[in-house]
Structures are given as C-alpha cells and as structure tokens.
Amino acid sequence: MKVAVLLSGGVDSAVALKLLQKEGHLVEAFYLKIWLEEDEEFAHECPWQEDLSYVTAVTDYLHVPLTVVPMQKQYYEKIVDYTVSQAKQGNTPNPDVFCNTYIKFGAFFDLLGHTYDRIATGHYAQRIDTSDGVYLATSADTIKDQTYFLSYISKKQLQTALFPIGGYTKKEVRELAAQFGLPNSLRKDSQGLCFLGKIKFKDFLRHHLGVQKGVFIDFETGKVVGTHEGAWFYTSGQRQGIGLPAGPWYVVSKDIENHTVVISRDYKNLTSRRKNFFAAHCRWISEQVPKDGFFKIKLRHGPTYHSAAVTFTDDKAYVCLYDPDQGIAPGQFAVFYQDTICLGGGIIQP
Numbered sequence: 001m002k003v004a005v006l007l008s009g010g011v012d013s014a015v016a017l018k019l020l021q022k023e024g025h026l027v028e029a030f031y032l033k034i035w036l037e038e039d040e041e042f043a044h045e046c047p048w049q050e051d052l053s054y055v056t057a058v059t060d061y062l063h064v065p066l067t068v069v070p071m072q073k074q075y076y077e078k079i080v081d082y083t084v085s086q087a088k089q090g091n092t093p094n095p096d097v098f099c100n101t102y103i104k105f106g107a108f109f110d111l112l113g114h115t116y117d118r119i120a121t122g123h124y125a126q127r128i129d130t131s132d133g134v135y136l137a138t139s140a141d142t143i144k145d146q147t148y149f150l151s152y153i154s155k156k157q158l159q160t161a162l163f164p165i166g167g168y169t170k171k172e173v174r175e176l177a178a179q180f181g182l183p184n185s186l187r188k189d190s191q192g193l194c195f196l197g198k199i200k201f202k203d204f205l206r207h208h209l210g211v212q213k214g215v216f217i218d219f220e221t222g223k224v225v226g227t228h229e230g231a232w233f234y235t236s237g238q239r240q241g242i243g244l245p246a247g248p249w250y251v252v253s254k255d256i257e258n259h260t261v262v263i264s265r266d267y268k269n270l271t272s273r274r275k276n277f278f279a280a281h282c283r284w285i286s287e288q289v290p291k292d293g294f295f296k297i298k299l300r301h302g303p304t305y306h307s308a309a310v311t312f313t314d315d316k317a318y319v320c321l322y323d324p325d326q327g328i329a330p331g332q333f334a335v336f337y338q339d340t341i342c343l344g345g346g347i348i349q350p
Helices: 011-022 037-043 049-062 072-088 095-111 155-159 170-180 201-209
Strands: 002-006 026-033 066-070 118-120 126-130 133-137 214-218 224-228 250-255 260-264 274-284 293-298 306-313 316-325 333-338 341-348
Touching: 002 011, 002 095, 011 026, 011 049, 011 118, 011 170, 026 049, 026 095, 049 066, 072 095, 072 201, 095 118, 095 155, 133 155, 274 333, 316 333
Parallel strands: 002 026, 002 118, 026 066, 214 260
Antiparallel strands: 126 133, 133 341, 214 224, 250 260, 274 316, 274 341, 293 306, 293 333, 306 316, 333 341
C-alpha cells in the first residue's frame, strides 16, 4: 500500500514507520507544523524545532521522503480556539481528542491524505477488520492504550487509518527502536497535551486568558482559605498545584463568573463525588447508536475503566456509574467500550 506516516519526533511513530517499511509498503513521512509565531513568542522557544530535528534524523536514516505540512491555521481554528473557549467557560477541554478527529485524520486527509491508501500514526490502538465492518480495539499495552484519544473519529476515518504498533507494549516498542537503530530510540516520551510539548498548560492559558484574581473557599467551613490567579486554571478532582498548606486539598467545584474555586481536604466524603452524568455530542464509530445496557467507560486517558449502566437518546448518553469518581470534569470525554472495542464517546456536561 501507499501509506502516509505522520511522525511526531517520538519513538512510537518512528517504529511505526520502520515496521511499515519492513512490510514492503510504499511509505512517505509527514510532519504537521501546528505552532503559530505568536505562540512561539510566549513559549520563548520553537516548540516544534526539536521534534522536527528528530523526525528528519529518522527519515534520513531510513531513506524515507519527508514533507513538512504547515497546518497552523487549521490547528488554531479547530483546536486552540476550542481549548481556550472551553477553559474560559469553566470546562476542562481535551484537545488531543479533537486533534485526531479534525487534524490528523481530518484536515491532513483533506489536504494530502486522500491520495494515499492509509494514514498511519504511532497510536497505541488496533484496527480490527471483520466481515461486518472495521472496529477500533484497545492496544496490547493497557497502560499506554490511546483509544480514549481516538474515540471521536468517524467510521470513514478509521477505514483509512493504520496503527502499526497497536499489537506491541511500550517496552517492546523501545526494544524494536533499539534493534532498528533508530536515532530517537532513547528519546523520552512527551508529556502533556499534543500541541504544547514541554510548555505547561497553565502557561498556555495564562497567555490566552490572562490572570483573574479570585479566592479558594473551604467546602466544609465556607471560609476563604487562600487566593488564586484564575478559576480556569483548575479542574474538578484536581489535587496537585493548588499550593495551599495543610493539604492535600482537592478541587470540588469552580465558579468562573465569581472567580471562586471550592476546595476540600476530605474529598472522599463529598456529595460532589458523582455517579450520574450526561454526555452530549456523542459520536459512534459504527454510526449506530448503541442499545441501552451495561458498558465499560473511561473518564480520562489511562488503564482505569468504570462499569456503568447507560441509556442513549440521539446524541446523548445518560451514565450511571457503579462506583463514584472524584474527578468527573465537564468538558472531558466519556468513552464507551464493549470488551476491547471502543464504541465512541461524548462530552461530559456540567
């Protein structure tokens, strides 16, 4: 097949490229440049330059043609604006989910990807082809599994996708990188959101939303126990980064209009530990709304599933968890599974 491979500079996509090359496919590499000049100014560096240097080293080593694709305009409109507007409303956005849907398998496909048989990435996920259709399945590595971030892609997008490392664990991918002699085999994994790299999300929000002084309120006493620089810097269930003594403190709720953040030191006993919530704007990879029943659900990226009873209506899902979760955050995604199959997801509502 003729395959477009999206490289990030990390070891996962580099191994994916090499595996496809070994299988005899005609591979071409692409690096999507998404940073705007104004963002580079606030970051005080070129966040993409180091990534691109690793991408170039890998493609030169493997003798694979590389194209750098400017996608700053599309990324700003679809991802950055969405992230900033959601945070400003008090929600907790998840731009990595939208990045896959609207950029990697969206804008890139429209621009160049449609001329290839497949678009390959270094995601830890598996595409399962059967006689009755194509399915998105979890990866061999339960901790690194990234189906959560792929849950919003369409059936058509999945049909064009390849995930070459989905059947491997991270440890095995590292071993393959060393075996192949890839120049980035020892590079550390990136942390945080897809478009920020080493830049802290709080610094990104500070640049776009500024500072708005407010107060921390103790849930139990109703008293002011400290000050903060903006309610949009915090999310439900958050424990790290509150910066007050006599903790640990947990974020219970926040009020963007009044610039208040309610916190508690006894989160496990709070009524805010919800079991029930609505997910809206749901998308189903099969294009079929699931029947009401019992499902496994992820409320965030990671190996943890919740068991839940779910009722579906059009593009909404009413979820009743068996066990409460301390960090059900509006704006984040609830992703639904049957066994190892990722069905799709929706956005958690306030």
